[in-house]
Amino acid sequence: MPQTIERSPERQTEVDREVESLTLYHFERCPFCVRVRQQIERLALPIEKRDIQREPRYRQELMAGGGRTMVPCLRIDKGERGAEWMYESADINRYLAQRFGD
Numbered sequence: 001m002p003q004t005i006e007r008s009p010e011r012q013t014e015v016d017r018e019v020e021s022l023t024l025y026h027f028e029r030c031p032f033c034v035r036v037r038q039q040i041e042r043l044a045l046p047i048e049k050r051d052i053q054r055e056p057r058y059r060q061e062l063m064a065g066g067g068r069t070m071v072p073c074l075r076i077d078k079g080e081r082g083a084e085w086m087y088e089s090a091d092i093n094r095y096l097a098q099r100f101g102d
């Protein structure tokens with residue numbers, strides 16, 4: 001497994017704050033979710049994860065917001081502009097690398 005990124009404590013604090021707007025919908029055994037969780041770990045991102053198999057209400061949230069129950073899906077909160085629901089593990093991993101790859 002690739003090494004986890006290291007940041008200054010100040011930068012990590014900023015990143016920790018930034019990822020409060022992100023939520024990953026996933027489930028444990030989904031291989032595409034595994035790839036995204038590995039990326040999240042490599043980039044040291046404390047992103048909230050919602051397992052749609054363990055919690056039916058998370059599946060409902062995903063369907064209501066994103067329009068599909070496919071996982072992984074990254075919810076990106078845009079404040080007053082609503083939220084973006086990003087599907088596709090490759091797109092999610094690219095987005096996270098571009099935003100937090102430092």
Ligand SMILES: N[C@@H](CCC(=O)N[C@@H](CS)C(=O)NCC(=O)O)C(=O)O
Nearest residue numbers: 030031032069070071072088089090
């Ligand atoms: N191309 C997608 C594939 C994702 C996918 O097939 N996820 C499966 C679980 S491993 C799924 O959610 N299937 C149910 C559905 O499509 O509603 C990706 O890379 O994220």
